Amino acid sequence: MSEVSHDTGAQAHDHTHHYVNYFGIFLALCVCTGISVLLDVFKAEMLKSVLVFLVMAVAVAKALFVMTYFMHLKFEGAWKFIILAPTAILAVGLMIALAPDMAMHYYTNDAPQVKWVGAEHAEEVAETEHSEHSEHQHEHGGH
Amino acid sequence: MSHAPAKPAVHMGLPLPNSKLGMWLFLGTEIMFFTAFIGTYIVLYFGSPGWPTDNNITHLKIWAGGTNTFVLLASSYFVVVAHEAMAAKNYKKAWNFLALTMTLAFVFLGIKAFEYKGKFDHHILPGQIPETSLQAIRQVEGKLDSYVNETTDRLVPGDDPVHIKLMNVSTAAGETEDAGKKRKLDDLGLITAEFNRFRAEVSANSLELEEAQQRIENLHHLAVVKLADGREITGAYFAEEPPKDAHAGHGEAEGEEKHSHRRETGDASLHRPEVKEGTHLILESTSTTGEDGITHVSHQWVELKPENVAEVHHVGEDVEHLHIQTVIPYGNLFASMYFLMTGFHAIHVLVGMTLFVFPLLRGSRLDASWADWVENSGLYWHFVDLVWIFLFPLLYIVPGNI
Numbered sequence: 001m002s003e004v005s006h007d008t009g010a011q012a013h014d015h016t017h018h019y020v021n022y023f024g025i026f027l028a029l030c031v032c033t034g035i036s037v038l039l040d041v042f043k044a045e046m047l048k049s050v051l052v053f054l055v056m057a058v059a060v061a062k063a064l065f066v067m068t069y070f071m072h073l074k075f076e077g078a079w080k081f082i083i084l085a086p087t088a089i090l091a092v093g094l095m096i097a098l099a100p101d102m103a104m105h106y107y108t109n110d111a112p113q114v115k116w117v118g119a120e121h122a123e124e125v126a127e128t129e130h131s132e133h134s135e136h137q138h139e140h141g142g143h
Numbered sequence: 144m145s146h147a148p149a150k151p152a153v154h155m156g157l158p159l160p161n162s163k164l165g166m167w168l169f170l171g172t173e174i175m176f177f178t179a180f181i182g183t184y185i186v187l188y189f190g191s192p193g194w195p196t197d198n199n200i201t202h203l204k205i206w207a208g209g210t211n212t213f214v215l216l217a218s219s220y221f222v223v224v225a226h227e228a229m230a231a232k233n234y235k236k237a238w239n240f241l242a243l244t245m246t247l248a249f250v251f252l253g254i255k256a257f258e259y260k261g262k263f264d265h266h267i268l269p270g271q272i273p274e275t276s277l278q279a280i281r282q283v284e285g286k287l288d289s290y291v292n293e294t295t296d297r298l299v300p301g302d303d304p305v306h307i308k309l310m311n312v313s314t315a316a317g318e319t320e321d322a323g324k325k326r327k328l329d330d331l332g333l334i335t336a337e338f339n340r341f342r343a344e345v346s347a348n349s350l351e352l353e354e355a356q357q358r359i360e361n362l363h364h365l366a367v368v369k370l371a372d373g374r375e376i377t378g379a380y381f382a383e384e385p386p387k388d389a390h391a392g393h394g395e396a397e398g399e400e401k402h403s404h405r406r407e408t409g410d411a412s413l414h415r416p417e418v419k420e421g422t423h424l425i426l427e428s429t430s431t432t433g434e435d436g437i438t439h440v441s442h443q444w445v446e447l448k449p450e451n452v453a454e455v456h457h458v459g460e461d462v463e464h465l466h467i468q469t470v471i472p473y474g475n476l477f478a479s480m481y482f483l484m485t486g487f488h489a490i491h492v493l494v495g496m497t498l499f500v501f502p503l504l505r506g507s508r509l510d511a512s513w514a515d516w517v518e519n520s521g522l523y524w525h526f527v528d529l530v531w532i533f534l535f536p537l538l539y540i541v542p543g544n545i
Contacts (some may be wrong), residue, residue: 022227026220030213037209040540048544055536062216062532070223070525079157080167087171091178098186109192112275113472117193 018075025069032062166519184480193472196543202261208539218247219528222521234509272474276352286465330458354413365459378426381418412442423447491527
């Protein structure tokens with residue numbers, strides 16, 4: 001226990017190679033998380049596709065921070081590519097393989113759920129069309 | 144880097160300990176494991192028009208997910224600092240940071256448990272969510288059926304099968320000496336009668352969702368109401384103020400007035416008028432046998448003055464917990480994917496915690512021999528953090544925006 005009390009500064013001396021400011025990385029990760037939450041709060045202000053792009057970009061940035069510094073991949077040898085490349089390819093390949101059947105099919109989805117949603121939306125659409133129509137009438141009345 | 148290149152047992156030509164290579168290979172399989180879930184989730188999302196995205200329906204709380212992201216990031220930071228301290232041979236410091244990591248893991252699971260409880264409370268569970276009106280109606284029918292069968296089996300004495308007991312409910316009520324049990328059996332008979340009517344309507348497919356909701360609301364408010372004039376009405380009873388405020392003595396003068404408020408419509412029981420302030424509302428059913436010998440039951444909503452109500456016995460309270468659930472198209476797929484992804488992630492959190500228990504148990508005896516263990520379990524923990532980094536936006540933010 002005696003060594004514990006006096007070696008608070010030992011870290012800097014002992015750990016000379018690959019000095020990383022971990023706390024700085026941690027702060028950057030916190031800022032990224034804050035940006036994600038803020039994007040969700042202000043999502044009404046921006047294009048949906050931009051929101052999704054930004055949110056996922058932030059997630060990728062965070063993942064890279066964690067992998068590069070917390071998992072020390074920056075300082076590892078080339079073996080990291082041998083281990084990670086196949087799994088990354090297979091992971092992405094899986095999604096590509098699944099996509100056509102579920103999301104890119106030629107036929108119209110006529111599941112009962114879709115009909116239920118369709119009936120709900122039909123009313124909404126009718127309402128908006130109606131209001132748009134009356135707005136047009138107002139415009140015409142103005143002329 | 145921390146690993147002192149102590150001679151590996153088997154030299155593989157790679158500049159890293161076998162344990163670390165093993166951990167990285169395992170993490171490689173873990174990447175495929177979680178991307179399979181995430182990929183399936185993304186593909187199912189795009190393949191299911193109408194996927195639930197409204198946070199009021201899915202009960203996903205951005206603050207909870209955001210807080211948990213922060214908690215995991217902080218714990219990841221503490222692990223890496225613990226690993227640094229191990230390399231610096233500052234084992235006390237390493238132990239402290241591992242303990243902090245463990246604490247944050249508990250915080251994460253606590254918030255997760257809170258979120259899960261919300262899902263359970265709102266029945267956002269795989270296989271439990273109605274996705275169409277008919278499913279919603281059939282679901283409550285099934286629940287009521289179970290209730291009626293189980294209660295009958297419990298209350299009616301004897302070893303007869305339930306379908307026999309169901310026919311003997313009123314007989315059993317007449318035979319029992321116990322007043323409390325008689326009342327329960329009477330209540331059961333009333334609920335069963337209402338349920339049978341509901342079931343017949345469901346079988347005939349004659350109920351819209353709103354009408355079924357009114358039926359169930361009526362059932363929840365089913366009561367035996369004694370009036371001040373001695374009459375007894377059994378029906379759905381809606382009171383604005385508690386019925387105990389009613390005073391028996393005042394009713395008689397107004398006895399005639401209430402009849403003038405009767406509403407004569409088609410099937411009035413399916414459309415309840417609003418309960419006006421200062422009045423109570425009851426659904427009165429009267430059966431008349433016509434000249435053709437067929438019995439017709441008609442229903443009308445009757446307004447009651449509170450002072451005309453002498454005594455109310457609430458029957459429907461027993462089934463108040465059985466109600467029509469919100470229809471959520473693709474809610475079951477959503478719930479499955481939600482619990483699959485967050486559940487497996489939570490299991491990984493538990494495994495990570497188990498890994499940290501061992502060095503923590505060493506206490507002040509933690510030493511250099513644990514350096515690899517801390518590094519490898521740290522790698523695992525960072526991976527758990529990585530998964531959550533992607534789950535958070537994909538579950539909480541992106542849906543509904545693409």
